Amino acid sequence: MSSPRFGLELRRQREAAELSLAQLARRIHYDKGYLSRVERGERQPSADFARRCDAALATDGMLSALVPATDSGGRGPDEPAAEPERAELRPATFAAPLADDVLSGYTAIYDELRRLGQGTAAAHVLPMVATQARVLRSGAAAQRGLLLLAARCAEYAGWMAQEVGDVASASHWTDESARIAADAGDHGLAAYAFVRHAEFALYRRDARAAIELAALVRDDPTVPGQVRRLAAHREAQAYALVGNPGACDRALAQAADFDTESGHAAVRFGSSIGGLDHAIAGWCYFDLGRFDRAADLLEHVTLGIPAPARRARGRHSIRLARALVAAGDLDRAEPVIGSALEDVRHTRSATAYDEIRMLSGDLLRQHHHSSSRTLRLMLMSALHNAPATG
Known part of the structure; x- marks a missing residue:
């Protein structure tokens, strides 16, 4: 019976x-069609579905209270055991001790999901990595290896949620990663959540919040150098955002001084592209109005990004194009924009589309240039296919 x-x-x-x-x-993380049928009263919601809606809508358990008693599987009276759009996974705790090859198998799945995330739409990857995080978290019990992998999956789910434009979900998965990492005793990954929240603040253009969050990690000697380096990067970006070149340069210099050899490599925390220091400095210089220097650094970084890493290459190429346009060099910007739009067409990155919108505004200020209108039409065509965000 429906509800x-x-x-x-x-x-x-x-x-x-x-x-x-x-x-x-x-x-x-439910199918839109299933959600629509529940709203129309055509499907009976499960308790899990109601709990997730309560959390997403901040309804304090009100929706869960409207769900009738369920069977032992947690399903509503007319909900099948395996909903075609989304099978509910409730794994049992893994037997202890876990064989090394099983952990290696789950790690291989995680690595493959990260590889897919480099070149395809985040909307395809997010449900899989979120499920992997839930499965590992539910079944890990006290097994540290599985907990750490669950934390890494949750952290990557946060990245993918950000890339589909869902900041609330990105924040949720980032916090979930920190909680799991803390349970596993990994202070570095738990602290990395502050770096991610500093990044969210930068996207909101809240420089003060970004500086405060980054400082919590940068000044903590118990945090791995790689994470403290990324915190200093966020601090530099925040100072650039408010036009403080002295503080920005000091933060960039401090980032370069952190020992990144000890602890975990960049493939674990943040972007895995080479030349990350140059990429951050380039974007800082853009915000500070040093457009020629920004373009030089960003071009060096972009040329070094491998072909399969479409997500990173598209985003950094758009940033390079913005620096070139701001410097008045639209002739150099044109081929960069063309290749960037091809990358973004594959990844459908919400953050890249945000940059494309800003690039369109940059070009409007260069309306006197002969190619400005042509380039803006290219961007408008790309934005026509941009995914909805929220």
């Missing part, structure tokens, strides 16, 4: 939160 009262209340709360069906579906 029309639940569906009506869910729709009312969703609309009050100003979320579309697609946006809420991404946040709770």
Whole structure:
């Protein structure tokens, strides 16, 4: 039997939160079609579904209270054992001790998901890596190796959520990664959550919050040098955002001084591209108005990004194009824009599309240049296919 009262209340709360069906579906990791049928009273919600809706909509358990008693599997009366759009996974705790080859197998899955995330749409990767994180977290118990891998999966789910434009989900997975890492005794990965939140603050253009969050990690000697280096990067970006070149340069110099050889490599924390120091410095110089220097650094970084890493190459290429346009060199910017749009077409990166919108504004200020209109038309065509964000 369906639950029309639940569906009506869910729709009312969703609309009050100003979320579309697609946006809420991404946040709770359910199929949009299933969510729509629940709202119309055509499907009975499960307890898990209701809990996720309560969390996403901050309804304090109200929706869960509207769900009828479930069977032993946690399903609603008319919900099949395996919903075609999303099978509910409730793994049992893994037997202890776990064989090394099993952990290696799960690690290989994680590595493959990261590889896929480099060159394909994050919306394809996010459900898989989120499921991997939940499976490992639920079954890990006290097994540290599985907990650490679950934390890494949750952290990457945060990146993928950010790349589909769902900042709330990105924040959730980042915090979940920190909680799991703390349970596993990995202070470095737990502290890295502050670096990620500093990045979220930068996207909001909240430089003060970014500086405060980054400083919590940068000044902690118990945190691995690699994470402290990334915190100093965020601090430099924040100072550049508010036009403080002296503080920005000091933060960049401090980042370069941190020992990144001890502890974990960059492939674990943040971007795995080479020349990360140059990439951050280039973007800082852009915000500080040193456009020629920014273009030189960003071009060096972009040329070094391997072909399969479309996500990183597309984003950095757009940033390079912005520096070139700001410097008035639209002739050099044109081929960079063309190749960047091809990369973004494959990855459908929300952060890259944000940069494309800003690039379009940059070009408008160069309207006197003969190629400005042509390049803006290219960007408008790309933005027409941009995914909805929320």
